[in-house]
Structures are given as structure tokens and as C-alpha cells.
Amino acid sequence: MTFAITQTCCGDATCVSVCPVNCIHPAPGEPGFGTTEMLYIDPRACIDCGACADACPVDAVFPADELPKAQRHFAGINAAHFADAPPPPDDHGPNFHAWGAPRFERDLPADFAPIRVAVVGTGPAGMYAAEDLLLHTNAHVTLLDRLPVAGGLVRYGVAPDHPATKRIGDTFARFHSHPRVRLHLGVEVGRDITAGELAAHHHAVVYAVGARTDRRLGIPGEDLPGSLSATTFVSWYNAHPEVAPDAVRLSGERVVVVGNGNVALDVARILLTDPDALAATDIADHALAALRASRVREVVLLGRRGPADAAYTAPELLALSHLDGVETVVDDHDPRTGEAVDGAGPGGKAGLLRGLPRERTDWSRPPAPGRRIVFRFHSAPVEVLGAGAARAVRVTEGDGHREIPAGMVLRAVGHRGEPVPGLPFDEAAGTVPHEAGRVAGAPGTYVVGWIKRGPSGGIGANRTCAAETVGALLADAVAGRLPEPPGGAKEFRRLLRRRGRDVVDARGLAAIDRAELTRGRLAGRPRVKLATVEELRATARRVPRLTGR
16 A cells, blocks of 8 residues: 545645655655645555655645545556656665655754844745744744734635645644744734834844735726635635625626636635535635525636646646536637647646536526536636626637626736835835845845745745745854844834734734634534634733733
């Protein structure tokens, strides 16, 4: 028996570090690590020890012969990844493989005096950086987030029907109460404090602020009511406190999603999944109620290019085929679509669509009975139509155009970073200029995650990204290049109090967690999230006062 990695793989390679025979690839230092869709277990080398399954932070590793029906194809996906790889040696000794031993730990520099490091952002990028600092150095870490709750994209970006992926948040959460960590949630750099003030109280500052906004289409009608970003929609169903419960209305039968990446597939899946199934997740209460009353029966995914250039990953696409009661079809209005699907080679994205029905959709008629997802390639939006609200999308079709009626239009064409007040910013790339994580012209200032490299890569890609940035920071510390801050930790806390900020600390965050878990238990759900800033802050304030001498 061998083990297999499944769809929820986060790619952070914790499994690689515990594998005694190096059968999991790509490993750190190998081509594709950090950019691959997922990691893969070589069934020819696996010795069935189960160490990877025990270590996996998102429960993505299972014995291949015990995979549930909906995931059995992942055994074949793992094996196919190694079809052209050289056979592993017969000797199953420690740390072998024809591809070479995995390179994980960077060489740590010599010891240095204790430093204080602020990490701005508590999503995966920030927490990987904090973890590296706390496990490998004697640094004291200040964690800040503009929201009064920690988690970033793990809490507000992962779809609720992917609970295993969310479990990596438990790994990060153990550092929130670390004795060398001070947590200050609900504090935004540029609003509550300046970048200069933050730097004046820390030897180094690491910005892990992500890419908060979405890319725009730049077409007429894009800002009509009912035309939204997928970022807004995802935040809405994840109870993000900055998105109102009534921000999304599901009154039409068809939704058009511009884009066909994993976020687009997440949106389509949530829109069409049986609400009773979603009721077993931590989806926002208001979103669950809206989905129960929803009239949406069809989601159209628009792709400007052909199926070979689709942005989704194979695991996410394959998951759609196991969505109960939902049919997935390909609109073959353009002959290039079918040609690409039929002519795709092994491993090609177009070939993944080969078993799906194809049809020439009549957009002048209401959606067909039942629930379905329609992939429409070679079809770029040129205008959102409507008087007072979106009612249709005009798209390219051959040498002309066609209107697709829709009650809602969602753009899922990527994220974009925003400027951080006090830091340089590359408007074209939507990132902070840097060299190996060092911010240009700002000694002691560093970036990690999407604000560093752009909005690419999943959760695990941030581990390698953080290692590079922290490595640069430590090298600067050893070389004496970090500025000595005039202020200390106590002065920083006083500064926040003077600003009148209602700061949530580790005890307040624990109170929020307890309250949400209790609400979930009463509702028969894993968690019911607090959905407003006011609720979060009020719950954090209800922490019992400690008494004693």
C-alpha cells in the first residue's frame, strides 16, 4: 500500500521534512516547488510509514486504497506525476532518491543580540515568517493585523467547503500565545500608526499585507450594482467584517463569472452546492440564508483564451465532477475549444475536459432545468449591460459579439496589492520593490507574500517566500545593518493606547475563538463566525479580568 496526496494539499512541504525516503516531490530546492499545483507521493518509493499523513497540517494525505470514491482519482494523479521520472533505488535507506535529498533548512547565521521584529499581517505569509523567527532565533515578535481577528486569507479566503485547508490555521494559532509574541489586532499601519512609528519601536518590520484589492476589467458597466469582484463575494460568504451581509443578491437564475482560475471555481461551487451541505461548514450565517433562498441555477465561467490556458488547477476542476446534482458542460461555440480538448496530450489542462458534455448554448433562453456549470472559452467580456443594475454581459464570439443574460456578474481575474503608506510601491506590479525581501531604500524593512512577489502561489508557497525574507533579515542582524530603535515594547503599547485603539490581544483573540466555537456547537456547526468589527471587539472585551496580587 502507498499513500496519496489529495486536493486539499497546501504545498508547504511539512510532509517532505518527515518522509524517511524522500518520496514526496517537488521538494524544496527542486524545480516546481512553490509553484506546483500540489505535492505528489511516488508510489514506487513510498514505504507506507504514514509519517506524511501524521505531519500534514491540512489532512490531505491518505492511504491510496482507503480513498473515498470522490478522491480515488488522486492515486492515479500521484502516480502519473512520476511517469517520466527515473526509478528510485532499491535501497530504501534514509534520505535517498534519484532526485536528490530535499533541501529545507537554510544555514542559520551565527548568534546575535535579541531583536524585536514586527510582522504586519497574520495570514499565511506573516505567520510563516513569525514561525521561522520564533523557532530558529531568540527574536521577540509583534504581530499586527488591521482586522480585530487573526487569520488573513486562511480565515477569509479559503472556501468553507474546504475545512481541511483551513486547519493550517491551527498550526499558526499556536504562535499567537507564544511567550515571545505580542499580539495587537485591529491596528492598521497608515491609519492608526505610521510606518515610521512602527520602525521606531522595532529593529525590523516585515510587511505581509497581501493583495487586498482585485484586478479590474476596464469595461463599461463594470461598476453597476450586481457587478462585483469575486474578492467581495468570497469575503461575503466567509463573514469578512468589511463586507455587508446584503452586499450580494442572488435573485437571478444565471451568474456569469469572468475568469476560470481556482477562485472562479470556488465561487461557482459555492453558488450551486446544496445549502444543506454548506450548513455543516463555517460559512457565514447571512450567506447560508441567502443561498437557501437563491434562484441561481447556472454559473457561466468565461475564459478569454482557450482551455489549454485555463487558470484552474487539475484538482479543483476534478472536484467539480463530484459535486452532487450539478452538471458541468463545455460551450463549444468556437471550434477551437473542441480541437484543443480532443488534441490535448497527457497532463494538458484541456484534456481534463475531455469527458464533459459539449453543447452550443442558446443564451436567449433561460437556463436549462437543474443546476450546472458552463465553461465558455474564447469569450472575453466587453461590457456589462443594464440600467440601474447588471442584467447581461456582452462577450466576444468569433468576429462578433453576443449577450449573455445574467442576474449577477463576478470578476475573478486576479488580485492586486495596494500601497503601504510610507513604503515605496510599484504601481505596475502592485508590489513593494525589494531585493530578496529587503525593501529598497528602507533599512530594517522587509516584505513577504503577495505584496512581495505578486498574487501567485498557494498557502505553501509562502513558506519558501518567508524563509528567503527572514534569511535576509537575520543576515542583516548579524552584519549589524539593522537600525537601533529608540523606543521599546512598552513604549509601543503606550503609543497604541494614546491613539485610543481598541486593540485585541491574545486573550481577546482566544475569547473570540471560544465564542465562535460555542455558537457553532449550539447550531450543530463547526463554527459560527462573528461577522462585524463591533461584534469581534465586544467579544474580545468580555475576557474576565485576572485577579491576584
